[in-house]
Amino acid sequence: MTDLLAIGTRKGLWLARSDDERRTWTLSEPHLLAQEVAAVSIDTRRPQPRVLAGIQYGHWGPTVMWSDDLGASWEETDHGAIRFPEGEDAALARVWQLRPDSPERADVVWAGCEPHSLWRSTDGGCSFDLVRGLWDHPHRQTWEPGGGGGAVHTVLPDPASERVTVAMSTGGVYVSEDGGTDWQPRNRGISAGFLPDQEPEYGQCVHKVAVDASGPDRLYAQNHFGVYRSDDAGGSWTSIADGLPADFGFPIVSSPHDPGTAWVIPLVADMQRVPPDGRLRVHRTRDAGGTWTELGTGLPDGNWSAVMRDAFCADDHDSTGLYFGTRDGCVYASADEGDTFTLVADHLPDVLTVRAARLP
């Protein structure tokens, strides 16, 4: 059994492997060196796992590349996997999210991009079509860019229905129940302290959303101020931030197996995006946000870095593995649901995205 960890950074992609039940990791040489890799996925639905990377050539523009041999070679589509149709007067700025759909939809891959747009591939990520329903939504012109740019950064297709949930900074949470044609904002209860109306219908800066293991209707959101849970597929949200040292942060990760279990990595505030007191810590809930436990074994004090929204993920082992990377280029892994962490890599460029998978 081999576990693979893909680490996308501002200046390249690294692949770490573990062949000893996630006890130790071996880091590869850099792939796509000097290219920003802001989105990565490991598609294990295929006979040969496909690593997909949303890259940005510093001068030469963004695109999607893929490798079917674990990084030995990379391919891209001649005309670009993601390109706005003629007449839209828009150009792809960055790929923020690559999300393979369910095994039943074997070649479907979703991409969330900047400018705010959602894309769907039916050929495993080699080419994508613009999801018109969201692009043509009348709200789109009001979605402002967050500090990192205006993007769809979270895409959550429900494997059992036609529901697709996206999150945007800014814009907030939108849900389609028909595979992407019609979209409704679902942000009631989520604050937007940067707007005059602090609980608008839409326009929130939701940093990340995760689906609970209990089913598609229970969601968690790490907001730009606020950690929330919804029990009705985003119809309403309630705060679950009590018990955390701060309610600001970027990522939120849920357990693939255990209902009610999720993890966050708090930062002090939007004007102070560092761990509280310089203590890099993961916080875990086992009761859907009712209580939180600080997890710090193996994590550093004196750390003034941050973890970006896509730089935290879980694997699907029975004992859930957690992986996150920091802006100062450190990557930590836990094979015991966060009880203990070990350092997988350090001195990498800023870590933007991580994904883990068991190789077949």
Add this chain to the structure above:
Amino acid sequence: MTVQVLLPGALAGLAGGAKHLDLEPAGGTLADLLDALAAEHPMLCRRIRDETGQVRRFVNVYVDGDDVRFQGGLTAPVRDGAEVQVLPSVAGG
């Protein structure tokens, strides 16, 4: 008409290793030249311009030594026999 395009080393690999390309655009503007480049080398041209047709922000194009941003951009005239140089701008971190 024939126009010579000079490529930086970072892009030559997308033109089979060639740093010089001779192209025959259908018209006399930079847009016409890039269309001709896209027809022969689509991946290379995508590095230079985005899907709206605009030259990417951190790519500089010079026609006979003049920066096209000050010569009309995509409408910059490109004469028969012109030398068009593509260079990455000073950017990064």
